[in-house]
Amino acid sequence: MSRNDNISMSVIRRLPRYYRFLSELNEQNIDKISSTKLAEIMNVTASQVRQDLNCFGGFGQQGYGYSVSQLKEEIQNILGLNNNYKAILIGAGNLGKAVAKHMNFEKLGFELIACFDCNEEKVGKKLNNLTIMHDSLLDEFCQNNKINTAFLCIPRVCVENVLDKLYGYGIKNYWNFSHYDIARKYSDTLVENVHLSDSLMTLCYKMNNRDKIL
Amino acid sequence: MSRNDNISMSVIRRLPRYYRFLSELNEQNIDKISSTKLAEIMNVTASQVRQDLNCFGGFGQQGYGYSVSQLKEEIQNILGLNNNYKAILIGAGNLGKAVAKHMNFEKLGFELIACFDCNEEKVGKKLNNLTIMHDSLLDEFCQNNKINTAFLCIPRVCVENVLDKLYGYGIKNYWNFSHYDIARKYSDTLVENVHLSDSLMTLCYKMNNRDKIL
DNA sequence: TAGATTGTTAATCGATTAACAATC
DNA sequence: TAGATTGTTAATCGATTAACAATC
Numbered sequence A, B: 001m002s003r004n005d006n007i008s009m010s011v012i013r014r015l016p017r018y019y020r021f022l023s024e025l026n027e028q029n030i031d032k033i034s035s036t037k038l039a040e041i042m043n044v045t046a047s048q049v050r051q052d053l054n055c056f057g058g059f060g061q062q063g064y065g066y067s068v069s070q071l072k073e074e075i076q077n078i079l080g081l082n083n084n085y086k087a088i089l090i091g092a093g094n095l096g097k098a099v100a101k102h103m104n105f106e107k108l109g110f111e112l113i114a115c116f117d118c119n120e121e122k123v124g125k126k127l128n129n130l131t132i133m134h135d136s137l138l139d140e141f142c143q144n145n146k147i148n149t150a151f152l153c154i155p156r157v158c159v160e161n162v163l164d165k166l167y168g169y170g171i172k173n174y175w176n177f178s179h180y181d182i183a184r185k186y187s188d189t190l191v192e193n194v195h196l197s198d199s200l201m202t203l204c205y206k207m208n209n210r211d212k213i214l
Numbered sequence C, D: 001t002a003g004a005t006t007g008t009t010a011a012t013c014g015a016t017t018a019a020c021a022a023t024c
Helices: A009-027 A035-042 A046-054 A068-079 A094-102 A135-144 A156-168 A196-208 B009-027 B035-042 B046-054 B068-079 B094-102 B135-144 B156-168 B196-208
Strands: A065-067 A085-090 A110-117 A149-152 A173-176 A190-193 B065-067 B085-090 B110-117 B149-152 B173-176 B190-193
Touching: A009 A035, A009 A046, A009 A068, A009 B196, A035 A046, A035 A065, A065 A068, A068 B196, A085 A094, A094 A110, A094 B094, A110 A135, A135 A156, A149 A156, A173 B196, A190 B196, A196 B009, A196 B068, A196 B173, A196 B190, B009 B035, B009 B046, B009 B068, B035 B046, B035 B065, B065 B068, B085 B094, B094 B110, B110 B135, B135 B156, B149 B156
Parallel strands: A085 A110, A085 A149, A149 A173, A173 A190, B085 B110, B085 B149, B149 B173, B173 B190
Antiparallel strands: none
């Protein structure tokens, strides 16, 4: 099935976007689409669509196009959204709460099974269906549960301490909202960073250079 | 000063990262750094550092290196972080609250001057130093205040309606947390999108392909 | 002056786009 | 069969890296 073992991250990062647009088309009960039309909708080139998809297999049919529902499923599988990776949330502050409540983890390949905070006031409160636990229970929880991922929503200065523990318990995948550089310390981790301030600074730059950009 | 009028977005997106590392070095009272050392710290090539910086000017000194504090300031200026762009927040849900409380807007070139929500229960409550206002007050507020940017923390389906109003009042810069495609509808807008679910899906892919990646 | 390190040009690498033969 | 559209190769474009002359 896979025609190309060395898929570039540029391609990977476009997959969620394909997935979103295909999901929409699917909801609109559109059952076939050509690379040209899909490209139009997504504001990319038809060549890119075909090249991207062909990294993973020949999902289309010459003369016809692509089956929307099939292609959506294929990308779902490529991304691995049918997984049920167990995740824990570290930090139930504003950001942690937002992340926990805002995301539909089941549709994204994850299940949030616990959340921790160092603040006594938060401990015992509910977050979704979970009761927030104190950081001191982390060790016990990690020993008794298989955890695939940690979502880090704590300040940068707190990360190293927690990370050392989590890594010690074999957790090697992180969704990281801090600026702490996880992969530098532990090179066999997989990390997705969300740098909100970087994004806002980029907007600031664009605003300063409106004329050059538009 | 600017040697290159057509800076690529690849370069721009690296600037916040330079800025962060330089800020750290500055806090550690390190006053000079060579492209080689900076590259090492940032895990990039020295060539890239020099190329990137030279898009904007010759900030270094041959035989010596770069002044940390000067370079930090230069990038601060390039990004426009000394601005005081007036921003309003639309949506004071979990995500909106997290964004409002979590970010240090002043250091990022912005000032949050109001926030709005359509939920009567939230109206009147405080968010930072601001009182959450009902969406129905948006028109009046926009007429009486100069607003540069809107931070959209509302569900996708709610965006178009609000966007039309905001655009009508001349707001053309958006920090967008929804999947609504603002730039498609209004092509003279500047948009920074934050797609949290895309990031998590990418992590999911990486986890599924750990062996290929690491 | 000698050593260090930049600024900048040239070479390489990778990603995107164009073109078209294969085929449904 | 004729028309449409893919899969795939080749061409182009842009970004990264290497090299080195300029110079502090």
